[in-house]
Amino acid sequence: MNIVVIGGGTGSTVVLEGLKKYRELHLSVIVGMMDDGGSNAAVRDEFGLLPLSDVRKSILALSDDNDSNYFRKLLTYRFSDGENIKGHTLGNLLMIAMADILGSEIEAIDTLSQMFGVRGCVIPVTLDDVRLVAEYDDGSTMVGEHYIDEPEKDINITKFYLDKKAKAYPQAIQAIKEADYIILGPGDLYTTLLPNLLVEGIGKATKQSKGKIVYISNLMTKIGQTRHKSVKDIVNIIEGYIGRPLDYILLNNGRIPKEAFQRYIADGENLIKEDMEDTDSHTIIRKDLVANDDIKREKGDTLKRSFVRHDAHKVGKALSRIFTKSPLGRFFRNIFGQYVD
Numbered sequence: 001m002n003i004v005v006i007g008g009g010t011g012s013t014v015v016l017e018g019l020k021k022y023r024e025l026h027l028s029v030i031v032g033m034m035d036d037g038g039s040n041a042a043v044r045d046e047f048g049l050l051p052l053s054d055v056r057k058s059i060l061a062l063s064d065d066n067d068s069n070y071f072r073k074l075l076t077y078r079f080s081d082g083e084n085i086k087g088h089t090l091g092n093l094l095m096i097a098m099a100d101i102l103g104s105e106i107e108a109i110d111t112l113s114q115m116f117g118v119r120g121c122v123i124p125v126t127l128d129d130v131r132l133v134a135e136y137d138d139g140s141t142m143v144g145e146h147y148i149d150e151p152e153k154d155i156n157i158t159k160f161y162l163d164k165k166a167k168a169y170p171q172a173i174q175a176i177k178e179a180d181y182i183i184l185g186p187g188d189l190y191t192t193l194l195p196n197l198l199v200e201g202i203g204k205a206t207k208q209s210k211g212k213i214v215y216i217s218n219l220m221t222k223i224g225q226t227r228h229k230s231v232k233d234i235v236n237i238i239e240g241y242i243g244r245p246l247d248y249i250l251l252n253n254g255r256i257p258k259e260a261f262q263r264y265i266a267d268g269e270n271l272i273k274e275d276m277e278d279t280d281s282h283t284i285i286r287k288d289l290v291a292n293d294d295i296k297r298e299k300g301d302t303l304k305r306s307f308v309r310h311d312a313h314k315v316g317k318a319l320s321r322i323f324t325k326s327p328l329g330r331f332f333r334n335i336f337g338q339y340v341d
Contacts, residue, residue, distance in 0.1 A: 001323060004179040004211070005029040006196050008054035008125075011186035013061035014309060015216070018316025020062055020119050025323070027120030028175040029058045030202075034132050034145045034162075034195045049099060050129065055109055055122060056091040064117035123175060125196045128166040132195055135159040149191040151224035154268070157190055161198060168201035176202070179211035181323060184246075186216045186310055189234060190225045197241045212247040214322060216315065219252055219290060219308050221269045230273035235282075245281035248322055252310070254288030260307045287318045 001024060005012050008031030019025055035051040060072060075091035085093070098108035109122055134148045135141050136155040142148050143163060176182065187193050197203045206213070215238060221227045226234060231251065239245055251274055264270065276284050291311040 009192040016061035018312035062118040126166040130166040176205040207243040214248040252289040253286040254290040
């Protein structure tokens with residue numbers, strides 16, 4: 001069974017980690033390439049490469065868990081000192097070196113995937129160097145994923161696009177065409193999920209795909225993106241970009257850790273209002289999906305991160321139940337179920 005995850009951010013890695021133990025699934029992740037914040041800014045400006053952080057995260061998420069834990073820690077290690085390397089991860093520097101040695105980022109991704117025993121495919125959504133552009137209801141415009149991701153005030157996006165055309169990487173289109181299920185989210189609406197759908201060919205392929213689309217809702221609102229929006233509002237926005245209804249909507253009904261929840265409240269955020277009902281086109285599934293452990297900031301990381309996240313095991317289990325409801329899913333489960341890790 002072919003499963004395609006579109007996004008590439010931290011939320012996508014949770015999905016990948018939760019699903020990779022199900023051996024009957026062939027996993028592909030289509031990774032956004034518009035990030036220009038933190039260490040990715042230096043990667044783009046100093047080395048002329050596309051952002052690598054989400055690619056690295058996806059490779060690690062799909063890697064064989066039998067690999068040395070110390071080796072994984074090395075690749076996720078973030079330098080907290082040093083004028084030129086502060087904020088960089090060792091994994092990103094390794095990818096820069098590999099791209100230079102092999103002559104292309106695609107070959108670097110393929111080689112590192114082989115080195116880590118990746119179960120599936122890590123696919124960049126595009127190889128074109130483009131920036132995100134957002135126009136707001138106050139008349140302002142922001143260019144760049146980093147600025148859109150962290151606005152200084154509470155404003156709403158009215159128009160969202162790329163600064164120039166970007167053509168989809170062919171393997172991304174092929175993966176969507178062959179998908180039995182396409183998973184969107186969790187992840188920031190305007191800086192993780194929708195940027196992929198802006199790339200020429202991705203939205204059309206998703207609309208025309210015979211695969212079922214599963215949307216995993218975020219847990220909390222975010223300033224400049226989903227604050228004051230309900231789940232239904234967000235679903236309507238996503239469906240507008242794709243041009244077809246979402247088939248499944250996966251919602252959390254578990255309790256958010258109190259301390260982390262209070263941090264969001266202090267910042268003006270809250271739970272995304274849940275206002276969905278089952279319709280002919282939507283199947284709503286409510287499960288406890290939240291991670292119980294408080295997320296701590298990595299040493300040397302200066303970017304604003306989520307402190308409430310989904311639990312990989314819970315998400316994987318919920319998605320697996322969706323997949324096995326179909327005749328094809330039951331067939332694969334009966335044959336390969338014994339090989340689940």
